[in-house]
Amino acid sequence: MGSPMKIRASVKDGVTEIKVLMGHEMETGQRKDANGAVIPAWFINEVTAKLDGKMVMQAQWGPSISKNPYLAFKVKGGKAGDKVSVTWVDNKGDTRTDEAAVT
Amino acid sequence: MTQRLMERRQILTFLGTLAAAGFVLPRMAFANWDKVAFEAKTMDEALKALGAGTPATSGDVQIVASDIAENGAVVPIQAISKLPNTERIAILVDKNPSMLAASFDLTPETIPEVTARIKMGQTSNVVVLVKADGKFYAASKEIKVTLGGCGG
């Protein structure tokens, strides 16, 4: 399930800027806990974004992306009220989708 | 025609049938996480896995990041391509155990400017790799990672 994302999308001069904050540990698999046991890797490895139902970004991530990831990008087109939908999938198969309207 | 080629043709036909039936999704609908590229141990291996070989250094690939990161846990990077028909932007960190941090597949509508935050274990070169018109280009920037004081 994961915690809700924070998605902001605003359109200006025909370009929609999309900013996303995701709540995720992004554990590298390189760290050890207090008992010396390796903490297993746990990270978002796929992110997809749609604007008005159309795929506009598809990313593959590794464990080098920071904890609580932030992603920002711009797309030509879009208008106020359009729906932005972002989905992530992590390496344990957990997934989450959140939506926001373009302002 | 050898048996082997025959088999290959049959497999391709089979895949085509699956795709037609909707079992194999088109590239933009579902990505297969590129395990080989993400688990590469050297920059050459990572570039090879990404199909980039030896990318040409290009001034049209830009890395916007501060020269010094106050903390390596979060290093903001903006990767920009000025090249027409940019299809993909990847961010790699030379001295990280997992060199490939992220790879973004873009559509023609996506402006090739992507901002992300990466972890850096130590001072290192950060490489932005761009695939445009089927060719690979790259730029590199050294980012120093400092140790902090008491945390503001």
Add this chain to the structure above:
Amino acid sequence: MDRASVGIMAFLAVSAAAVTVAYAQKDAAQDSIEAYREALQDGNPAELYEASGEELWKTPAGPKAASLERCDLGLGPGVVKGAYAQLPRHFADTDRVQDLESRLLTCMQTLQGKDPKPYIEASFTAPPKEEMNALAAYISGQSKDAPIAVTLAHPKEQAMYELGKRMFNYQGGPYDFACATCHGQEGTRIRLQELPYIPSAKGAAAGWSSWPAYRVSAGQMWSMQWRLNDCFRQQRFPEPVYTSDATIALSMYMAATANGATMKTPGIKR
């Protein structure tokens, strides 16, 4: 060399570094750090904690199955907007000067019927404190851009301020340290970290207006109580009790000195 000596050596090295670089010119490195901090401002993961804090605020919990929505943070029951910018303050019902976290514990006790003890005793990374940190993120976020307006009108507020000033300058512990050792002079820094001069309005504002904050180093949301607790630890002082008067006094001293400055909470830090 025993552990303490190693610690002292490390500390001496740090203070030597602080002194040697203290008055260095605004160099390229400093500019670069500024650029780094600027880049962080754009997407602050504290927003994620604000969202979970808001949910905690609005969700019924505790033996009385009540939410915190009727909690009086100083501007009347249920008023969150702008409340953090006016804390700490004196509350008639408890006859105490309280900071946000101390006040939240009061509300959890009175409205929800919760025992504050587990919240006080839990480590800062344990679940009860995670609730406090998230609530602090949410409530402080509702004072973002508000002017800091702490009053010393009540005698207990004035007394708390005076106590905070004394606490700030109180020198002790194994390193014979005070808050003022690092924060009592203009223009110092440790490595590349500038140290705010807390007795000045500007320095107090730099400190007070940007906490609670998301710490990128550990990916944690820190409340002001956590920040202060860590200051005590860094001085090798005995650990203060969560929401004790010593911590509220320091907050009162900083907040009142920062009066008029703009809240930037929740902040984001290295």
